[in-house]
Amino acid sequence: MTVYALKHPDGRWLYHLPKPEAFGTPGFGSTAKVTGVFADGQPMEQLHADWWATDHEAGRLAATAQPPAKTTGYRLTDSSAESVRYPATLTLEEWAERSDREGDALWQLYTNVREDQPALEHVYDGPVMVLEGREPPRPDEPQWVAQLPHMLTQRPEYRHLFPGHIPGLRKHLYEVIKAMPGVKYCFDGYQGKVGLHITVEVPFDQPVTRWQADISRRTSKPLKSGRTSKPLKSGRTSKPLKSGRTVRVYVSRSLDLPVPADVLADTYEQALQEWDWQIAFWLSVVTDAKVVACSACHGTGHVSEGSEKHSTSR
Structure with a gap:
């Protein structure tokens, strides 16, 4: 696979290093988590969109990843429930054979037995093509x-x-x-x-x-024979107001x-x-x-x- 590089004006070298297929594809089963990308053994700075930076032109580019733990079998959650029908452990083959028949009953009794996997390393050994232009x-x-x-x-x-x-x-x-x-x-x-x-x-x-x-407020008129203002429908009494501003x-x-x-x-x-x-x-x-x-x-x-x-x- 060709590796593309850019020589940045500030002296850094930028490399486009997509996640290797050996690390798995998101959405298609278990994927390994990338733990580092290295240029000649030195950690690189992650930028964006699979671009990584280092302070020199690299001779060896590599990525490391940790796969998820692998299920190797199943064991009873409660050992006191062991019986002829439900043994203490089940192999992968036994689980696959019985899960179609017993379904959720097995999950209620058993839990996964997992085994850590060794770390992975991928070396980008393809030719390097240096591009001209900005990042x-x-x-x-x-x-x-x-x-x-x-x-x-x-x-x-x-x-x-x-x-x-x-x-x-x-x-x-x-x-x-x-x-x-x-x-x-x-x-x-x-x-x-x-x-x-x-x-x-x-x-x-x-x-x-x-x-x-001000046309949004009501002004009162003088009332004859000394009577007081009648309450408005809202319960307020009309009174002289400023006419504008x-x-x-x-x-x-x-x-x-x-x-x-x-x-x-x-x-x-x-x-x-x-x-x-x-x-x-x-x-x-x-x-x-x-x-x-x-x-x-x-x-x-x-x-x-x-x-x-x-x-x-x-």
């Missing part, structure tokens, strides 16, 4: 969808070096932008348009306020950003650079849109009052 993406980084020939789609060792794309750019920006201060709305695919539709609310450079009437005025601005769904590139490393640039760019557009509004023009960009004094027409 594969970590689980906490944007993931990579490679455009590979079908026969190579199951090769995680080097698919990040092929053309492909990082999915989820627009989805990621949607989550980030909607949490930004000053963003009132953020929609993906608003009214059928591709991209993000964003509404921001910004204050004026000189605070502008207005009086807002002063609120700050904001300007709403809408943005339609054609953010792509994915980032395409020839390699994962190139796409990751583009991913970071795109995020910084689109966030800067939203940030720039949140600049305070001009009080003189009421946020419209032009002053209507007195404009005739500056007309150039004759």
Whole structure:
């Protein structure tokens, strides 16, 4: 089996060392637990997705594992229950012969007799192919969808070096932008348009306020002949209330950003650079849109009052 390696810029050597078939396949019977992976006898650092790191170019790569204990027979849980029909021990062959007939009755009387197994070692003795490029993406980084020939789609060792794309750019920006201060709305695919539709609310450079009437509360009217107010249906008595309050005025601005769904590139490393640039760019557009509004023009960009004094027409 070919072993794939990457020489990291920090001087480490990264090796792709999948779990050997001799250690067992999860979901298909008992599997041995990997106890260590070694480069020239020195323990290696586990990274992710079967990648292991060492501080030098390795001459011998090996993995060790401990198989689970093996069942060698069965014995009575309670020795006082021994009889001709239920002997003190049963061999594997005797158990297999009787279990079809007696089923759960045997499990109620007997328990497994297990025997520890010797440790296993596997030496990766195949040729080593050194790949050029960065390490594969970590689980906490944007993931990579490679455009590979079908026969190579199951090769995680080097698919990040092929053309492909990082999915989820627009989805990621949607989550980030909607949490930004000053963003009132953020929609993906608003009214059928591709991209993000964003509404921001910004204050004026000189605070502008207005009086807002309070229509949610009832005010009382003077009662004739000195009578007291009648209780409302809720049991409360009506009384004079404030009629409103002063609120700050904001300007709403809408943005339609054609953010792509994915980032395409020839390699994962190139796409990751583009991913970071795109995020910084689109966030800067939203940030720039949140600049305070001009009080003189009421946020419209032009002053209507007195404009005739500056007309150039004759």
